[in-house]
Amino acid sequence: MSVAHQLGLAELRAGLDSGSFSAEELARHFLERIAADRLNAFIDVRPELTLAQARAADARLAAKDRTPLLGIPLAHKDIFVTRGWRSTAGSRMLSDYVSPFDATVVTRLEAAGAVCLGKTNCDEFAMGSSTENSYFGPVLNPWDKAAIPGGSSGGSAAAVAAALAPIATGTDTGGSVRQPAAMCGITGIKPTYGRVSRYGMIAFASSLDQGGAFGRSARDCAQLLGAMTGFDERDSTSLERAPEDFAAVLDAPVSGSQPLRGLRIGIPAEFFGPGLAADVRAPIEAALGALEALGAECVPVSLPKTELAIPAYYVIAPAEASSNLSRFDGVRYGHRAADYGDLTDMYQRTRAEGFGAEVKRRILIGTYVLSHGYYDAYYLQAQKLRRLIAEDFRAAFGKVDIIAGPVSPTVAWNIGERTDDPVQNYLADIFTLPASLAGLPGISLPVGFGALGRPVGLQLIGNYFAEARLLEVAHRFQQGSDWHLRRPGE
Ligand code: GLN
Numbered sequence: 001m002s003v004a005h006q007l008g009l010a011e012l013r014a015g016l017d018s019g020s021f022s023a024e025e026l027a028r029h030f031l032e033r034i035a036a037d038r039l040n041a042f043i044d045v046r047p048e049l050t051l052a053q054a055r056a057a058d059a060r061l062a063a064k065d066r067t068p069l070l071g072i073p074l075a076h077k078d079i080f081v082t083r084g085w086r087s088t089a090g091s092r093m094l095s096d097y098v099s100p101f102d103a104t105v106v107t108r109l110e111a112a113g114a115v116c117l118g119k120t121n122c123d124e125f126a127m128g129s130s131t132e133n134s135y136f137g138p139v140l141n142p143w144d145k146a147a148i149p150g151g152s153s154g155g156s157a158a159a160v161a162a163a164l165a166p167i168a169t170g171t172d173t174g175g176s177v178r179q180p181a182a183m184c185g186i187t188g189i190k191p192t193y194g195r196v197s198r199y200g201m202i203a204f205a206s207s208l209d210q211g212g213a214f215g216r217s218a219r220d221c222a223q224l225l226g227a228m229t230g231f232d233e234r235d236s237t238s239l240e241r242a243p244e245d246f247a248a249v250l251d252a253p254v255s256g257s258q259p260l261r262g263l264r265i266g267i268p269a270e271f272f273g274p275g276l277a278a279d280v281r282a283p284i285e286a287a288l289g290a291l292e293a294l295g296a297e298c299v300p301v302s303l304p305k306t307e308l309a310i311p312a313y314y315v316i317a318p319a320e321a322s323s324n325l326s327r328f329d330g331v332r333y334g335h336r337a338a339d340y341g342d343l344t345d346m347y348q349r350t351r352a353e354g355f356g357a358e359v360k361r362r363i364l365i366g367t368y369v370l371s372h373g374y375y376d377a378y379y380l381q382a383q384k385l386r387r388l389i390a391e392d393f394r395a396a397f398g399k400v401d402i403i404a405g406p407v408s409p410t411v412a413w414n415i416g417e418r419t420d421d422p423v424q425n426y427l428a429d430i431f432t433l434p435a436s437l438a439g440l441p442g443i444s445l446p447v448g449f450g451a452l453g454r455p456v457g458l459q460l461i462g463n464y465f466a467e468a469r470l471l472e473v474a475h476r477f478q479q480g481s482d483w484h485l486r487r488p489g490e
Contacts, residue, residue, distance in 0.1 A: 004029050005163035006487070009072060009220045012166060016061060016071045023057035023071030027115050030073045034117060034164050039140045039149075041159040043078045044086040045118035053115045060113055068247070069227055070113030075165040077156045078119035079126055080106050080211075081200045085116070089202040090124040090134040090152075093354035094334040103200025104232045105169060105211050112227045117165050120155030124356045125325065126171055126204045128152045129179060129425045130418070133358045138415050142488040143185060144454055147412040150180030153214070157184040160214045161488060167224045168214045173204050174313050175407070175432025177212035178444040182407035182457025185446045187474060187484060188214045189221045191467050193439035194239035196225075197232035205320035206237070208313075208436050217484050218445060218474035222246035225467065241465065249468045250475045258295030259476045264400040265291060265460075266301035271405030271431055283448025283456040284406050287477065291404070294476055299400050303392040308385045309433035314426055315369050315382035316437075321359075322366025328354060361422065390438040393461075402473060403461040406431050407444045411454035435461045443470040446483040 001021055004012070015021050021029075027050050034045055050073075057071040081087040081099035088094045102110070110116070123133040131139040131154025139154040141147035142162035149158040153170030157180035160168050170177040172190035181188025189212055196211035203209060213224040226246045232238040267288070272281065288298055330336035330350030337349035355363070369378035396403060408428055418424040435442040441464075444457040462470045478484045 001025055001029055005033055007166070008217055009166060009215070009223050012072055013068065017066065023061065023115060024051060024054040026071065027051060027054035027073050027117070030117055030165060037162070037164055039142055039158050039162055040137050041120055041139055041155045041162065041164055042075070042118045043088055043090070043121050043136050043155070046085055049084045050115060050117055053110065057113045057115055065113070067113045068223055069109065071115060072167070073115045073117050073165060074109065074224070075117045075120050075156055075159050075168040076106060077122050077153050077168065077170045079122060079171045079202045080169060081202065082106050082116070082119065085119050087119070087202065088135070089126070090122045090136060091354065091356070091359070092135040092335060093328050095135060097334050099200070101200065104197035104234060105228050106200065108230070109227055114227070120153070120159055120168060122155055123152035124359050125202065125321070126152040126173055126176055127321065127358050127362055129175070129428050131155065131180070132415065132419055133356055135356060140415070141184060141412050141454070144412070144452055146414050147454055148183070148415050150183030150412060152176040154180045156214050157181055157186060157188065160184070160186050160216060163487070166215070167220055169228070170212050170214055171201055172210055172212045172436065173208045174317060174436045175429050177214065178407050178432050178442050178457070178459055179429070181214055181444040183412040183455060185455030185483070185486065185488070186214055186216050187218050187221050187443065187445045188212060189225055189443040189467065189470065190441060191225060191229060192441045192464050194237050195229045195241065195467070197230070197235045197238050199232055199234040203324040205317040206324060207320060208317060217478055218443070218471045219247065219250055222250050222471045222475070244468055246468050246471050249472055260291060260473060261295030263296040263402070263473065265296050265298050266396050266400030266403040267298050268301050268303040268306065268396070268403060268405055270303050270306035275409050275430070276406055277410045277450065279450030280406050280408070280410060280456050283450065284458055287447035287458045288404060290481060291473070291477060294480065301396040301400055301403065303396060303434060305385065305389045305392050306430065306434055309389055309437055310426055310430060312382040312385035312389065313429070313433045313437060314365070315378050316386065318362040318366035319370050319379050320366070322363045322370065325359065325363055358422065386437045389434050393434070393438045393440060397463045402466065402469065405459050407457040407459040411450040411452070411456060431459060440464060441467050441470055443474050445474045445477065446486070448483060
């Protein structure tokens with residue numbers, strides 16, 4: 001039991017099925033680790049609820065149920081609403097909120113027998129790249145406690161990296177699964193927009209928000225993502241697509257030493273410009289060399305509109321956020337100011353108290369770009385840029401199967417280093433925003449370390465519905481390397 005937190009899902013499965021440990025023992029082991037956590041990775045932990053789920057899993061195991069995730073512990077980003085645990089979105093506005101229903105992702109994973117360990121810390125309403133914008137305080141990076149873990153799903157990524165949970169859910173609007181995965185040295189995948197239900201995922205920017213999966217390996221991500229995906233009639237943007245067994249694709253036997261023979265990997269010049277730090281570039285290039293050794297061919301491609309992703313995203317995302325967040329009015333949900341005069345005063349005080357600075361900044365920007373007279377100049381222009389960015393990818397995917405590049409231009413920065421300069425944070429999203437705007441799937445996998453021993457992630461972007469291919473390429477890379485097996489010191 002003492003080393004169970006170091007095991008991957010396949011080994012945990014074997015241990016549960018053979019009776020080496022029960023789901024309850026496994027859950028207790030992780031709960032003990034979480035209780036000793038100094039990273040601030042979790043917002044809400046309720047052992048009695050976790051253990052009830054674990055006992056239910058043990059009953060199913062005893063009845064010879066062999067559902068793949070049965071008895072496997074996991075953590076949910078506190079953007080997915082849950083019955084029982086609080087659902088805060090990292091905000092004071094929802095700091096005491098308990099949802100009367102579960103998000104579809106939560107329902108699906110519970111039905112699959114996974115055991116929820118609790119809710120992980122995140123940037124307020126998923127707005128941020130560092131998890132410093134949480135009402136519950138920043139999360140520390142397990143590799144270097146002076147560093148941010150990335151964001152906005154920083155709690156989930158730190159929890160998996162520190163072995164507080166074997167797998168965790170996240171959400172990615174503009175990079176919030178891929179970037180914290182990269183900065184915490186784990187694997188994270190954001191699927192094609194529409195594959196994972198957004199029902200019960202607290203909305204930030206609805207046309208971009210997408211649930212995703214964290215694990216130490218692509219194999220573990222494949223298993224989690226497989227259980228999360230699927231059509232949901234409660235989400236009008238959910239796609240009707242036959243379910244795929246991603247893990248089975250990875251487990252299929254391959255012959256020869258070049259399993260990636262025939263794979264064309266596009267290398268966009270725009271992702272390797274002067275803005276890319278040398279200590280990130282070196283491990284990325286080494287990883288591309290390793291993929292070539294596995295038989296892949298690297299082909300130069302161009303995504304000329306890459307630079308426009310930042311202005312487009314930082315108009316569209318705040319616009320949608322300003323609309324989505326109008327529901328937090330002190331009447332329907334969450335916090336209400338204690339003292340107020342008339343109704344307008346109640347709204348104003350409630351929102352002034354309930355939202356943090358970054359959320360307010362986005363509401364202001366979003367309201368501005370949607371207002372009469374500015375809509376055409378900003379919002380409409382941004383939508384046109386979004387289309388052009390998607391066109392870039394369409395052209396590139398005419399020539400190559402997947403696209404590779406960095407996730408972040410630098411390794412994790414220090415906590416506090418950029419809090420006074422939001423634009424610095426926005427600029428760091430340059431390599432993750434394009435795929436988000438186009439609705440394409442992307443995966444981040446650990447490929448080495450940069451300055452101060454901080455992790456570096458490689459990003460692979462696929463065409464629509466190419467999740468299985470992305471996971472497979474990452475898996476083949478991981479079969480021949482050990483970056484995903486490295487662990488931070490305690
Ligand atoms: N960093 C981006 C932002 O601040 C993306 C966040 C996300 O993907 N949720 O909006």
